[in-house]
Amino acid sequence: MDAAGDAEFSDFMHGRWAQLVRLGYGLTGDLQTAEDLAQTAFARAYASWPRVRRAADPDAYVRKIVVNANLNRFRKRRVIEDLTAAVPEVAHSGDPTGRHEDRAALIAALLQLPYGQRAVVVLRYWLDMTEAEVAAVMGCSVGNVKSQSSRALAKLRDSTALIDGGAR
């Protein structure tokens, strides 16, 4: 890749790194894993940069890698996701904004959702993606996205993690 391509990729990565890590964090609840996933996505994007930069939506390309790489992580390592309301991140008592508590409660609630529902919630409601875009990223139909989204919201409505952890 030439210098111009490298510079373009550098801009792309610097502009999107934080958002992609946060997407990974919403999916996994673990910052280190999230950074690994984001790094994998950008490495693959670099390897195919001439094609990625011509794509209609390069962001969708890297998001798709993060979502699917996390699925592959489960598949390859046969990881049983540990669904627990007690997330590693402990709320700090000296946090006047309550941000840490909010985040811990949110992650606990998200981790109680099956992976597909969690991915739909984060893509649809945090990244504000349309149902069609979520479907494209997840490789499923718009109908699937709709049903997963509605079931996820129903579960979140009754989430004890949000009720207990987010109450202030």
Add this chain to the structure above:
Amino acid sequence: MSIKDEQEIKERLNVLGTVEVSPPPYLTAVRRGKSVRLRRRAFAAAGVAAVVLLGVLVPRLVPHVGQPGPVTPRYDVTVHQPGPGSPSGQVAWGTINGKRWQLRVVAQQGISNGCTFFGQDVQCVPGEASASPDQVSFIYAMSGGTQFQLAAVGADVTKVAVTLGNGTELTLRPTVVDGKRWMGFAAPTRLAVSRAVSFAGTRELGYAIPYNGASGAQFIAWLRPGQQAAARASYRIGSGTLAGKHWSASAYVGPWGVCVEGVGAASWCAGSAADIQPNGAPTSYFTCSPGTQAVSFAAAAESSVATVRFRLSDGTSLSVRAVSIAGGDKAYAFAVANGVRLRSWTAFDAAGKQVGTGSGWKCG
């Protein structure tokens, strides 16, 4: 506090934006990217070497081979029902050019809806997919140039005959998994699916002609036996240049209903043009897609509307012409740069008379 609506979950998710992130490991990503590229090139070089070797050896081994004709992909596609000893949850299996695939319905750890690809072993968790007694309800997934079609099947349906673009006819029969009836098949994404006909015994229940998009066939509308299918037509509903890039959007009307390409990465479909008609206003959008540089919209308008003018947040305005697509319905597509919001719209008829106005749209 619990989540009561979509707005509330959006607000709660904003906390993700407060996660402190370390600086991007640019050099590590580039180094890993280069090694991925080298590995791909090595595989490609090995493939080319193998092809060259075959090219040299095969003519010598087979002396009567004539001049090669034009290359047309040939696909041999088969589908079979599970037999004794089949893996649990198997709905169907078959081959594409001799390569075996199987489609399974499973309960999978961590997934409640969607398909996971283990090579050609596709495991789908179809959620609450169901079909009324005479219905066949397809969902599809794509991987590596192959489309996998899985259908929930109603109690009356005993067979579905699927015809592929190369004339191959596949006979699908229901398989019961966990008390629900399923059927499925796989085909190359590049091979169109021409039609599917469902039967109860020998009685035809209905037929469907799918929309063959870039990611495979989409079965949307099913028609009654003998019901005349809508004629196929395509319409350019919008085009332009934004940030130096050309874009265009088209609507494809036909027996499947109506599908729109060019607004977002995936095609967007509805069962009929009536499903996208504006509700209670001269115009409304039916799909939109935020991209890296622009947000694109596809919208429908009443037949009296000729143009729609949008007032934008950057102080400019945008006029878009509504195109007749089918039966007097109109549609149009447009794109605005990221960060520019639609403040309001005003619809005009062909004489330039205002027929309606409303507040702007937000994608999402």
